[in-house]
Amino acid sequence: MPEKIRPAIIELTSVRTKEFVRETEAIFWVFGFPLILALALGFAFREKAPDRVPVAVLAGPSSQKEVAALSKSPALSPRVLNEAEAHDALRHGKVSLVIDSSHSLTYRYDPTSPDGRTARREADDALQAAAGRRDVMPARDEFVREQGARYIDFLIPGLLGMNLMGTGMWGMGFTIANARMKKLLKRLIATPMRKSQYVMSQFLSRLIFLTVEVIVLVAFGWLVFGVRVNGSILALTILCIVGGYAFSGLGLLTASRARTLEGVSGLMNLIMMPMWLCSGVFFSYERFPSSVKPFIRALPLTMLNDALRAVMNDAAPLTKVLPHLAVLAAWGIVTFAIGLKIFRWQ
Amino acid sequence: MPGEAVSCRGLKKYYADVKAVDGLDLSVGNGECFGLLGPNGAGKTTTIEILEGLTVPDDGQVEVLGMTWKQNERRLRERIGISLQETQLSEKLTVHETVRLFRSFYPAGPDPDSLIHDMSLDEKRNSRVGKLSGGQKQRLAAACALVGDPDILFLDEPTTGLDPQSRLQLWEVVAKFRSLTTHYMEEAERLCDRIAIVDHGHLIALGTPKELIAKLEAPNIIEFTSDPALPPDTFQDIPGCHGCSPRGNAWQLRVDSLAEAVPQLIAAVEESGAKLVTLSTHAATLEDLFVSLTGRELRDA
Numbered sequence: 196m197p198e199k200i201r202p203a204i205i206e207l208t209s210v211r212t213k214e215f216v217r218e219t220e221a222i223f224w225v226f227g228f229p230l231i232l233a234l235a236l237g238f239a240f241r242e243k244a245p246d247r248v249p250v251a252v253l254a255g256p257s258s259q260k261e262v263a264a265l266s267k268s269p270a271l272s273p274r275v276l277n278e279a280e281a282h283d284a285l286r287h288g289k290v291s292l293v294i295d296s297s298h299s300l301t302y303r304y305d306p307t308s309p310d311g312r313t314a315r316r317e318a319d320d321a322l323q324a325a326a327g328r329r330d331v332m333p334a335r336d337e338f339v340r341e342q343g344a345r346y347i348d349f350l351i352p353g354l355l356g357m358n359l360m361g362t363g364m365w366g367m368g369f370t371i372a373n374a375r376m377k378k379l380l381k382r383l384i385a386t387p388m389r390k391s392q393y394v395m396s397q398f399l400s401r402l403i404f405l406t407v408e409v410i411v412l413v414a415f416g417w418l419v420f421g422v423r424v425n426g427s428i429l430a431l432t433i434l435c436i437v438g439g440y441a442f443s444g445l446g447l448l449t450a451s452r453a454r455t456l457e458g459v460s461g462l463m464n465l466i467m468m469p470m471w472l473c474s475g476v477f478f479s480y481e482r483f484p485s486s487v488k489p490f491i492r493a494l495p496l497t498m499l500n501d502a503l504r505a506v507m508n509d510a511a512p513l514t515k516v517l518p519h520l521a522v523l524a525a526w527g528i529v530t531f532a533i534g535l536k537i538f539r540w541q
Numbered sequence: 542m543p544g545e546a547v548s549c550r551g552l553k554k555y556y557a558d559v560k561a562v563d564g565l566d567l568s569v570g571n572g573e574c575f576g577l578l579g580p581n582g583a584g585k586t587t588t589i590e591i592l593e594g595l596t597v598p599d600d601g602q603v604e605v606l607g608m609t610w611k612q613n614e615r616r617l618r619e620r621i622g623i624s625l626q627e628t629q630l631s632e633k634l635t636v637h638e639t640v641r642l643f644r645s646f647y648p649a650g651p652d653p654d655s656l657i658h659d660m661s662l663d664e665k666r667n668s669r670v671g672k673l674s675g676g677q678k679q680r681l682a683a684a685c686a687l688v689g690d691p692d693i694l695f696l697d698e699p700t701t702g703l704d705p706q707s708r709l710q711l712w713e714v715v716a717k718f719r720s721l722t723t724h725y726m727e728e729a730e731r732l733c734d735r736i737a738i739v740d741h742g743h744l745i746a747l748g749t750p751k752e753l754i755a756k757l758e759a760p761n762i763i764e765f766t767s768d769p770a771l772p773p774d775t776f777q778d779i780p781g782c783h784g785c786s787p788r789g790n791a792w793q794l795r796v797d798s799l800a801e802a803v804p805q806l807i808a809a810v811e812e813s814g815a816k817l818v819t820l821s822t823h824a825a826t827l828e829d830l831f832v833s834l835t836g837r838e839l840r841d842a
């Protein structure tokens with residue numbers, strides 16, 4: 196009984212999927228690594244009493260009294276150091292502020308350091324109060340710990356975006372460069388296979404793994420850290436697919452001419468590095484100077500992360516992330532077009 | 542079906558420092574098994590890849606089944622089968638998955654399992670390609686070449702690394718088809734209707750194996766070594782000798798009749814005061830033709 200022959204696109208996709216599943220190490224990097232990263236960072240930044248900022252009081256007749264006053268502030272951890280020690284400690288970041296009361300009261304700190312500025316304010320309040328200053332208006336604190344505003348809530352969408360970038364680029368780029376090096380691409384174009392079918396099947400099998408990846412990471416965030424998807428699942432799905440498309444295109448472009456795996460690895464890292472650093476995976480990119488922000492916002496990972504956070508944390512509707520989707524789709528279309536155009540089959 | 546299956550004229554392909562193919566004319570008829578024979582680097586792979594439409598020649602015309610690659614690439618691809626000299630098929634797939642994948646590219650062709658059977662790979666049907674021996678991989682490559690039921694089969698060194706039995710087996714398959722390159726002259730002699738011998742990108746001889754061997758004016762070869770080695774003029778004048786060439790530290794003489802030449806040679810060697818160390822004779826082969834045409838050997842030229 197002759198075997199039923201399935202269409203080439205299905206064969207190619209199924210074969211690519213099997214190859215991946217049989218590649219044990221790849222499975223770890225795609226599924227295991229982001230979970231470990233989420234776990235490590237999630238615990239490192241879990242909620243706890245805010246750290247006290249270490250400050251130094253220069254040794255002198257009144258230093259003990261000052262330490263006692265500073266200790267009343269919940270934000271400071273004071274200690275007494277001599278002039279030389281204090282100088283070094285400040286320079287090395289072991290303390291954020293040095294208080295010198297030998298002549299007039301002097302605060303020494305780095306004005307660009309947030310810890311320095313906080314310590315300066317807290318220390319001044321504590322010392323002025325100890326010296327008898329009275330607040331003219333009574334005030335009280337109200338602490339907000341909303342779900343969706345914790346660090347882990349910020350982190351999980353970032354990791355999701357980073358993972359979509361990594362697997363999209365490696366998944367496409369490495370496979371293609373490898374097949375080219377082994378002359379498999381050359382063998383394939385010696386058949387009537389359509390070139391577009393090959394590239395399409397690469398992307399389709401990517402989508403299969405992308406689904407698994409996203410489900411694993413989102414479920415993990417939810418079960419372990421209670422990170423919920425506040426927006427619609429449909430919006431999240433569309434974002435992941437369009438994001439996956441953009442990064443598959445970038446992977447294709449990266450690998451479109453490379454002859455060696457080393458070459459393609461280097462190029463990949465070169466392209467991904469700026470996005471790891473600037474696109475707000477671990478920390479918000481709001482701190483970057485406003486002159487470079489337009490460039491950062493043009494990067495696909497920035498758009499994906501922003502949109503993922505908007506949907507997962509702020510329950511943004513799909514219409515609100517349309518600009519993000521447009522930028523991602525543009526990346527995908529342009530990279531696929533150029534990548535296919537300059538593609539080297541042998 | 543008479544006519545030309547493959548033809549090329551004035552084929553040229555120059556790389557930076559080598560003329561891989563340098564003005565080659567070939568014509569292969571329908572139903573013909575045609576072999577390209579030549580030493581390493583002769584330009585066989587370059588030629589066959591130009592014919593297969595994988596390499597664009599710098600100059601010259603190629604027609605396959607009456608079509609050109611420029612105008613009919615897709616239709617041609619459906620009608621030819623190819624095995625490249627150095628493809629590594631995906632190691633993570635099984636034999637059956639690989640054949641089925643290639644089968645899916647063609648509109649018609651044999652059933653994957655029957656092809657696997659023809660190539661005696663039944664036992665390995667579900668083994669990963671990475672776990673196959675070199676010869677089994679070659680047979681799988683041949684299966685992938687046959688999977689679209691091609692009209693023309695291009696095989697580049699299809700039996701390199703095969704054991705004698707597998708080689709015979711592949712020959713049987715090839716016997717039903719038409720084109721191959723090889724540097725095994727035995728293979729070419731047995732299988733091919735016609736053979737082209739190429740060297741440095743030039744055609745140096747073309748014909749049926751019999752015709753080619755007949756080109757060698759003398760049908761017999763004497764190979765001998767002596768102590769001390771002798772200069773050629775000591776034995777060049779032996780009657781019926783058409784020439785000699787060095788082969789390693791031995792001399793090869795091409796002669797009309799062994800019965801006549803051997804006693805004369807022995808006498809000539811003794812006369813010059815040297816001692817005969819080894820002496821052997823054989824009927825001329827393509828290898829000898831190549832040596833006589835180029836003065837070099839096929840395998841390590």
Ligand SMILES: Nc1ncnc2c1ncn2[C@@H]1O[C@H](COP(=O)(O)OP(=O)(O)OP(=O)(O)O)[C@@H](O)[C@H]1O
Nearest residue numbers: 556557559561580581582583584585586587588724
């Ligand atoms: N892509 C290339 N770039 C530069 N030189 C090449 C290239 N391909 C082949 N050559 C050169 O062209 C010449 C012919 O090579 P080719 O592969 O056609 O020889 P061949 O007859 O198939 O040899 P073999 O028996 O070793 O397979 C060689 O000198 C080779 O170095």
Ligand SMILES: [Mg+2]
Nearest residue numbers: 585586587626
């Ligand atoms: Mg070759």
